[in-house]
Amino acid sequence: MKQQAVLIVGAGPVGVLNALGLARAGVPVTVLERGAGISDAPRAMVYHWSVLDGLEKLGLFESAVDRGFLKQGYTYKVFKTGEEVSFGLEALEGKVKHPYNLHLGQNALVELALAELAEFPHAQVLWNAEVNEISQDEDEVRVCATVEGSSTQLAARWLIGADGARSTVREQIGADFEGMTWPERFVATNIRVDLEAHGWPLTTMLIDDRYGAIVSKIDTANLWRFTYCEDESLPVETVAERMPEYFEAVFPGVHDIELVDYSPYRMHQRASSTFRVGRVLLAGDAAHATNPTGGLGLTSGLFDTFILYEALAAVINDRAEESILDEYAKLRREVFVEKASPAASRNKSLVFHSSDLQEVAAVMAGLRALSTDSDALLDRLMFPKTLETPSLLVEQSTPAAATEAHV
Template structure:
């Protein structure tokens, strides 16, 4: 029997797969199309803020994702120039939120967890090797054309979700702008293996320096040699094909030559950083989500955080529209609310995080910026107030005022 999809989701990353799973759980027929031949597992996001875990729990994924990764509370800033270590953590949220911890899990591993759940639904399917070549729409629906060996293939649906990354084909073929700027530097995300249980190294460490600045976060707890994500920045004018030749100098400067010599480099992924947002997150029957809608530098882990919150909002709004429970004005509200959350909150905060971590040559400005974290290390109530920021990036229920649906439990109870 031919699969009749109500929704097509472009992109089999966490944002697209989560959206598809949430829709399938409501009985919506959904097809995920992915241009690649398999899930991508290059070094990218690994930390999921406490505020995103309520949504994973609602989807029945939190226990499975936690088993695949691990939960943690600790952070630290390390200042190269002075040797200062500023520890703080999510313990300040205990008694205030249901889940006062973050989840550490590679982005590809999370996608695999979601895919396994999605494959349990008869009203959902995932098609790999389906690069989009065209999108057409009218009042009745959307038609998506795919290129490939041999003849073109075509799928039709009522709605299309573009969650196909910062280079989104969906966004491009609809001629939606991608407003903002590209940073002049190159980020290099690496997976490295080495034993690092030295004092002062939290499981998420921000190494502050204008040359050797880095984000260092533990990915797994595999025996004596854990896997860590080490992300640093370099001049984008340097040749990308010789990154491996330059990396030992960075590792030695940060960890010391005696440790660096024993580090195993597992994977490397260089990429350009952006602060950009699509001119609109809705174009008729097409919605954008995740990096297709917005792109940010990764300092502070706000990129996929925003993608998850996009997915949660789409699951609620698009699900209601597809099931005839709400009119499509709620999708316009989705597009407006999610764009504002990125432009007004997430992007400015990520930019400020990057400036502190990687552009700290002015010791007076650096000292001023670090004072907030010093206070967080000893003032529990202040720390809880600061840590609440990521929860403000989630859109409240967009249906509560429209169809009388009650607010989510986490909106009523799991906030500071």
């Protein structure tokens, strides 16, 4: 059983981008993915401006922009009254390198990253690779897996668990997934329709306690994401049967909607009790899970990635002490628990559970006031940057904290 440098479990964006970063640093890496290929089920698709520097450092920014599109605006709309408030990211111009968000399905980002990864002979991806057991000692991590139906033993100096909220890696290292699960079910749909022709902005947060939703354009071929919330006690097997009611209520008069795909799932606000046990590290949804309102789950996972691959490569190449990985685990957990998760919870409450129209009117008035208060607008727009942890290899100032958490 030949020892490798790093094993990564999970070929989602966090796993593959960690692999790419390590491979670029000259570190041999193998990714194990239990699926047969890239999942194209509806998943995250908005990349806040704050993570685009990291994608550029990995050499993915230009190809990602070519595949997706850039956008600067948000719209909040009250379902019951039709009131709308919009604001944009123009206030960031001249202050940050990339003053816009990127829209791109995460499956497309993974495809782009895998194409880059294939250029490195010391990197490989094993599909249909199910991890069954993990053990470790002071020198290595050992993995028992089923790869293409055959029992396989692998060993490495380090292992990154990026295998999602139901992480086998997290379970194997004995970490608890602390937090709570929401009593509602989210239903993420990909629909093909020209909503712009029907007056819909590129991103709308639709506020309502019954028909609250996130409506956002994914690509330039009129693929849109429509995510709504339903009672978790309703049969998951009949989600599709209930879907037309939401379409008709939210998109009245729009009759040419093509349902491309959908994914019902439970929502969590949870964090692993630790992000490191010995030679095993957790990142992305394996380390923390949040409801998707505001796109803070993917943002958090990418910020995990940007400092983890850099720190781990430095340890492997004898440029840093192993203690730097404890710092990774501590800081990334703190950021999620103290900032990302509470912000996502407040976002969810506003969009999906606002029943008091007077309270909603006050929120909309506050949003409208941003058009005349440049400092407040900039503070709001800077929030995604506060989820970043600066490089652990050089001294950098900590990003200024925003006063509130926002979508």
